[in-house]
Amino acid sequence: MRVDAFDFDLPADNIALRPATPRDAARLLLVPGADGDLRDLSVRDLPSLLRAGDVLVFNDTRVIPAQLEGRRVSASGEARIGATLHKRIDLRRWQAFVKNGKRVKPGDIIHFPADVQAVAEDRHEDGSWTLAFAGDEPVEVLLERAGTMPLPPYIAAKRAQDEADRRDYQTMFAQKDGAVAAPTAALHFTPELTAALDAAGVERAFLTLHVGAGTFLPVKVDDTNEHQMHAEWGTIDAATADRLNAIRANGGRVIAVGTTSLRLLESATGEDGIIRPFSGDTSIFITPGYRFRAIDGLMTNFHLPKSTLFMLVSALMGRERMQAVYAHAIATGYRFYSYGDSSLLLPQG
Template identity: 45%
Template sequence: MKTSDFYYELPQELIAQDPLEDRSSSRLLHLDRRTGEISHGTFQDILTYLKPGDCLVINDTKVIPARLFGRKEDTGAVIELLLLKRRENDVWETLVKPGKKAKVGTKLIFGDGILCGEILDVVEEGNRLIQFQYEGIFEEILDQLGEMPLPPYITHKLKDKNRYQTVYAKHEGSAAAPTAGLHFTPELLQRVKEMGVKIAHVTLHVGLGTFRPVKVEDVAEHHMHSEFYVVEQEQAALVNETKRNGGRVICVGTTSCRTLESATDEEGKLQAGSGWTEIFIYPGYQFKIMDGLITNFHLPESTLLMLVSAFAGKEKIMAAYKEAVRERYRFFSFGDAMFIV
């Protein structure tokens, strides 16, 4: 299977640059994965597709303001950092721009010195390990100095940091938002619960590996970066009980899907625990537990487009995307949604 099989034409103006005023007023494309039938509505119509006894699985990770701008201590040259993974002792794996000049031993200063760093090492993909020094609480300093790490295709500045968070974001650690969840409001979630749908939460801290372009032509040769996930005992029990009772497990976003598929055993039972996952789902994959998926529209030739193609079939997905372009849907992180079941 070739990466180029997952290419589609997307007019630039369909890439959503700003979130909608009302989260739940985005459009919703419903795809029946058995028949390929497509229907159109708004996100609030999700209530008509859900059934009592279903279980929605949400990812409660919280995006940290992971983009930092600073300068090199010796030359004063401007440098940009993206925090990717927290290691031990205030060491972070980071993406540095410009990367070529970010040599081991370089000292960095942020916010007039309230945060300092030193490059310790170069890791895979050219990322850098940086050790930080500061007084006080790192998260508070980050909140003061950092910016939300919006994807490169969003060129507008975000007016409100919270619009790149889900309303249920809780555990800090992501470099990108689980964007399918951005469509939910507290009121809509309440209505979901009132109709007899359970809501289970898992945590997967989204790294940039999810969004890295696939650079190999043979899909099977692509390697995913690892991401940390947590499934609590109580939440695993909720999902397993849904399956036992004949309800559907519906993942909100590809990150919830990847967490469940990583933590489910071969008998189809979700196991509580935590760990790192490098799961790469592409056509041919046999799903162990997921019955439905709420997701946004993904980049051409991306691992996320491959995942939804694995679930619904490549032909049906590519046809749905073609229809979405024709119907002028908004694409990517701040764009419209799709419900595949």
């Protein structure tokens, strides 16, 4: 399909630069399937929108401070270098998008704050670099010293990062280090909301997908068939897969909280609709025409024009339907992107 088919006009005023306070005070747009009426609600209404026996599937990845600013010093001079780590290769090496990367050559040492150093080993076809960090300390420890939270570019371009972002850009379920972007749909959850969901008989399950910085990259081709997704590492254990299959078999619905959870669930599910244990990379790219196998609904924020995530929600609900949904959201003041409001998409109503 033409990428332009997923375009829409988004006023700058609709872009959220800070989250709602408290988090579950954010707005929620209920989107039933077919031509069902849209409902303007609050995230706090979620327990009344789900049924006892349904399960919400969360991504328990934890965002690491993967944004680094440093300098390269070599015989040819000094250059300022920015790096955003986006995928672990091994214990000391990460793949990174590098700002001012044309000034870097294989073997160059990049000096970051707090005595953190990395060698630029080689450049990949997509322009990213493999960085090998010096020393014996775990890279996560080095990043806590030298890095900052990798806020999305549409926020970072409009305001300076501050200490509040270390808290705000992390979900209450964050446990496993490795993401360089938050699974933002889960940012809306609070202990009070989860208690209300428990009381309503709505279950919770967890998987891990370490979200990469590739999620922010624009689609640069004209046709969706030509776009290549960046791979991200994820895992679903056998107990979780069995539990989700049992819930569906008993008539419960599997609701993915966020597109990251959805993409891993779909990657782990066969044509027979059975979710299986999964551990490895996924680069699944979901566009209209895709047949969903694992999920019955999706809770997600509002996404960028012409983005792979807007293509995904269009695949779930229909492109024309989602164009109308987003027009309603813009006209009624919903806040977009990572710190913005939420929607609940239920294709079967």
